[in-house]
Amino acid sequence: MNVAIIGCGGMGHMHARMAANAGLKVVVCGDKFKRKADALAKKFDAAASDDCMEVITRPDVDIVAIATPTPVHTQYVVAAAEAGKHVFCEKPFGRTVHQCKEAIAAVKKAGVRLFVGHVVRYFQEFEAIKAQVDAGKIGRVGFIRTYRGGIMPEGEEMWFRDYDQSGGVTFDCVIHDLDWLRYMFGDVDHVFSQHLQRSTPETMDYSQTTLRMKSGVIANVIGTWAHPSGFRVKTELCGESGMIQYDSAESPIHAMSRGNAGAGPGMIVPSSPVPVSPYQLEWEDFVAWLYEEREPRVTAHDALEAVRIGLAALQSAESGKPVFL
Amino acid sequence: MTKIGMMSFAHMHACSYAACVNQLADAELTAIWDDDAARGQSMAKQYKTTFMADMKKFLASDIEGVIICSENVKHRAMTEAAAKAGKWVLCEKPLATTVDDAKAMVAACKKAKVGLGTAFPCRYAPTLIELKDRVARGELGEIYAASTTNNGSYPGGWFADDALSGGGATMDHTVHVVDVLRWLTGKEFTKAYCENGRLIHKNIHTDDVGSVHLEMDGGLIVSHIASWNRSKSFPTWGDVTLELIGEKGVIEVDAFNQKINVYSDKQMKAEWANWGGNMDLGLVQDFVAAVRERRDPPVTGLDGLRAVEVTVAAYRSVQTGKMVRVAS
Ligand SMILES: NC(=O)c1ccc[n+]([C@@H]2O[C@H](COP(=O)([O-])OP(=O)(O)OC[C@H]3O[C@@H](n4cnc5c(N)ncnc54)[C@H](O)[C@@H]3O)[C@@H](O)[C@H]2O)c1
Numbered sequence: 001m002n003v004a005i006i007g008c009g010g011m012g013h014m015h016a017r018m019a020a021n022a023g024l025k026v027v028v029c030g031d032k033f034k035r036k037a038d039a040l041a042k043k044f045d046a047a048a049s050d051d052c053m054e055v056i057t058r059p060d061v062d063i064v065a066i067a068t069p070t071p072v073h074t075q076y077v078v079a080a081a082e083a084g085k086h087v088f089c090e091k092p093f094g095r096t097v098h099q100c101k102e103a104i105a106a107v108k109k110a111g112v113r114l115f116v117g118h119v120v121r122y123f124q125e126f127e128a129i130k131a132q133v134d135a136g137k138i139g140r141v142g143f144i145r146t147y148r149g150g151i152m153p154e155g156e157e158m159w160f161r162d163y164d165q166s167g168g169v170t171f172d173c174v175i176h177d178l179d180w181l182r183y184m185f186g187d188v189d190h191v192f193s194q195h196l197q198r199s200t201p202e203t204m205d206y207s208q209t210t211l212r213m214k215s216g217v218i219a220n221v222i223g224t225w226a227h228p229s230g231f232r233v234k235t236e237l238c239g240e241s242g243m244i245q246y247d248s249a250e251s252p253i254h255a256m257s258r259g260n261a262g263a264g265p266g267m268i269v270p271s272s273p274v275p276v277s278p279y280q281l282e283w284e285d286f287v288a289w290l291y292e293e294r295e296p297r298v299t300a301h302d303a304l305e306a307v308r309i310g311l312a313a314l315q316s317a318e319s320g321k322p323v324f325l
Numbered sequence: 326m327t328k329i330g331m332m333s334f335a336h337m338h339a340c341s342y343a344a345c346v347n348q349l350a351d352a353e354l355t356a357i358w359d360d361d362a363a364r365g366q367s368m369a370k371q372y373k374t375t376f377m378a379d380m381k382k383f384l385a386s387d388i389e390g391v392i393i394c395s396e397n398v399k400h401r402a403m404t405e406a407a408a409k410a411g412k413w414v415l416c417e418k419p420l421a422t423t424v425d426d427a428k429a430m431v432a433a434c435k436k437a438k439v440g441l442g443t444a445f446p447c448r449y450a451p452t453l454i455e456l457k458d459r460v461a462r463g464e465l466g467e468i469y470a471a472s473t474t475n476n477g478s479y480p481g482g483w484f485a486d487d488a489l490s491g492g493g494a495t496m497d498h499t500v501h502v503v504d505v506l507r508w509l510t511g512k513e514f515t516k517a518y519c520e521n522g523r524l525i526h527k528n529i530h531t532d533d534v535g536s537v538h539l540e541m542d543g544g545l546i547v548s549h550i551a552s553w554n555r556s557k558s559f560p561t562w563g564d565v566t567l568e569l570i571g572e573k574g575v576i577e578v579d580a581f582n583q584k585i586n587v588y589s590d591k592q593m594k595a596e597w598a599n600w601g602g603n604m605d606l607g608l609v610q611d612f613v614a615a616v617r618e619r620r621d622p623p624v625t626g627l628d629g630l631r632a633v634e635v636t637v638a639a640y641r642s643v644q645t646g647k648m649v650r651v652a653s
Contacts, residue, residue: 216524
């Protein structure tokens with residue numbers, strides 16, 4: 001099957017590679033900037049265009065992978081569905097609930113398949129946590145604390161720093177944990193959240209959210225785009241007969257460079273090599289679904305619910321009130 | 326030689342404070358009074374002092390200051406009795422379980438012209454003193470947000486009996502960090518929201534996890550976890566952690582993470598042995614000095630009251646389901 005990449009930034013590059021690893025062929029790359037489409041296309045010997053609608057409707061395309069800024073996911077999902085293509089869409093599924101519903105309606109009408117990249121469900125460390133919980137190692141889980149983030153990303157034209165577009169750390173980054181918590185512990189009853197979303201004197205965001213699940217379980221979810229450097233993920237689960245902790249800072253390899261003189265202290269990049277990237281695993285899951293081998297781990301409905309929870313958190317932070325789902 | 330007495334060993338911190346008094350060259354652990362006579366006697370033996378069964382006689386003695394480590398709800402009555410007898414008071418946290426009680430304690434000590442201190446030893450933890458210095462030097466600039474935890478293992482006994490404790494983990498483990506944040510920033514708390522419940526331990530009847538959202542003057546946002554969520558298998562009793570987000574940077578503190586990892590077949594559980602300074606000693610030392618110099622201890626009853634106000638607001642939020650104002 002042939003893939004078109006729409007949005008050739010950081011994740012566009014990632015998905016082109018992962019789709020290829022999963023046995024697909026990247027045939028065309030589209031981006032609003034021709035130079036970005038060209039740069040990615042060159043790596044895969046693919047065609048390039050800044051007319052994304054034209055890219056999507058090309059007859060040789062079977063799957064459209066969307067990695068544009070969040071507010072412009074839906075328009076491409078709908079266009080792809082209307083052109084009869086299957087769709088891989090990055091998370092967050094859409095910027096509004098309305099957008100997500102529009103996308104779901106379009107794929108339903110067209111009878112194509114839509115997968116949303118909630119990749120944390122495929123991360124090996126999160127899989128390991130799930131396996132221990134499922135095996136009953138810590139008994140019934142009552143409390144979870146998650147932490148995700150680091151330096152604030154920029155993105156093309158600084159779109160991550162425009163809170164209207166990205167939704168800040170809560171909606172863009174923490175949504176990974178919001179989805180994973182719902183995957184593990186069921187639906188959310190209500191949300192309380194606080195955030196910074198600052199633009200002066202420094203642009204930074206930081207968010208603190210408490211989820212009350214329908215089951216009564218409490219989750220405290222911290223997200224940072226306020227750190228001067230780095231990226232860190234921490235997760236802690238507390239059960240009636242034990243605890244599980246994960247911290248990405250405890251990685252097996254710490255590399256320090258002597259080479260970047262003048263660039264300040266060398267950034268330490270923790271690394272945890274795995275046999276297969278979780279981004280490849282999500283592609284393999286999607287492809288297996290397309291070949292009718294199995295249902296995927298993430299459904300469009302899951303992705304819509306994650307958006308709902310994320311928006312509820314933003315609404316709570318704005319209003320100072322808990323928001324019920 | 327400053328004469329110190331101890332009132333009740335219901336709270337296990339009493340043991341550490343008694344040992345600290347005994348360690349000081351200029352203080353003497355003159356007597357112990359406890360409403361549980363058996364406990365009082367055994368503690369008197371352990372800390373090489375006298376047990377007095379009669380509170381009146383104990384307070385009529387020449388003891389100059391008392392350290393109160395009773396069940397939370399008894400703090401007020403003991404503090405008022407001690408103040409009336411002209412004794413300086415160091416009271417275990419939380420100072421009280423209601424704002425009225427805490428205010429009454431502050432008023433009673435003021436009226437009797439005795440000093441009242443709240444046992445917030447975190448202010449004496451070397452790691453937190455270092456943090457305070459860095460914040461004071463302006464390393465963070467303005468502080469915008471703080472995410473904190475005070476997790477612990479399940480203490481059992483009266484701690485889980487609301488009638489004696491005034492509440493569960495949220496009551497027990499909110500005040501330390503609240504005090505540290507007031508001390509670091511010089512700001513007061515304005516709003517509180519809390520989700521809590523019995524989430525970890527079966528067959529107990531109080532909250533064992535509280536997720537507390539707070540605001541301080543100027544909009545500083547705080548997320549705090551107060552819990553008894555550490556399992557028996559966890560290598561240590563719990564933690565105090567803070568992540569501070571500031572204009573100029575970020576500081577992450579794990580206050581008691583000065584540890585060695587111990588793997589003993591005798592224990593069959595990994596353990597963290599702490600080698601950091603003994604913060605209780607500083608607290609007790611300062612109290613003894615305040616008694617001797619007839620002045621207020623550095624961490625006052627008012628500090629205790631402010632922390633009680635925040636905790637009480639958190640519980641009020643649980644009842645109303647809303648973010649509430651912290652009354653003062
Ligand atoms: N799953 C993950 O781990 C993960 C990580 C980062 C980002 N993301 C998500 O992936 C998506 C893309 O993020 P990114 O980091 O790659 O951003 P990016 O800014 O690096 O890339 C976005 C690309 O889209 C292009 N673009 C912008 N508007 C467009 C439009 N209207 N039409 C076509 N192209 C357009 C830009 O030129 C850019 O090349 C976002 O939704 C983001 O939330 C997911």
